[in-house]
Amino acid sequence: MEEGLNQLKKHLFAMRPLAEEEWNEMAGIWQLHHYKRKTILTAAGETERHVYFVLNGVQRIFYIDAHHEATLVFTYPYSFSGIADSFLTQLPSRYFLETLTSSTLLRTTHTQIQQLMDKYRNIEKLISTFTSFALMGVLERQVELLTFSAEEKFRTLLKRSPHVLQLIPHKYLASYLGMDATTFSKLMATVRI
Known part of the structure; x- marks a missing residue:
């Protein structure tokens, strides 16, 4: 747990340092949880009550309806996870x-985060900064999905996160890139970085 909190502190302080009292209270709201593979942490229709900090493992956020399944986001160490729009x-x-x-995750609740934001203006600013960077990432990804060719999407993924090829099943990577598995396989065989 201590190493996990150290990683969380490093991640948060890179965005916005906290005073010792603020950090001590922030550190006190997280609990360590272990989950088996293929565990649904939040289902469509549920309200996201938790935010997670990933210590180990890979998670995905996905959309599914009668005709489609689309992987939207992957999370892995050391990043935050959860359905952000529902949480906020x-x-x-x-x-x-x-x-x-x-997966091994640190987890806290919306209520606990909200209480700290109400108590400390600096923590409220930290959450605002984090949210701003998350929105920036979503918009960059939209540009990639709407304007990049299949090969450009593939190359961008490999430049940004080359390790995912060993971590994540290729069918989910193909879905994340908005292409079918056949196109993904062809790119795996032909594109060199």
């Missing part, structure tokens, strides 16, 4: 969050 608005999620591998 406390409205039901349209998405699922599942563990792709066995």
Whole structure:
């Protein structure tokens, strides 16, 4: 748990340092949880009550309906996980969050985060900064999905996160890139970085 909190502190302080009292209270709201692979942490229709900090394992956020399944986000050490829009608005999620591998996560609740934001302006600013960077990432990804060719999407993924080829099943990577498995396989065989 201590090493996990050290990683969380490093991650948070890179965005916005906290005073010792603020950090001590922030550190006190997280609990360590272990999950088996293919565990649904949040289902569509549920309201996201938790935010997670990934210590080990890979998770994905995905959308599914009668005709489609689309992987939207992968999370892995050391990043935050959870259905962000549902967590922030406390409205039901349209998405699922599942563990792709066995996972070790730090977890806290919306209520605990909200209480710290109400108590400390600096923590409120930290959450705002984090949310701003998350939104920036979503918009960058939209540009990639809407304007990049299949090969450009593949190359961008490999430049940004080359380790995912060994961590994540290729069918989920293909879905994340908005292409079918055949196209993904062809790119795996032909594209060299």
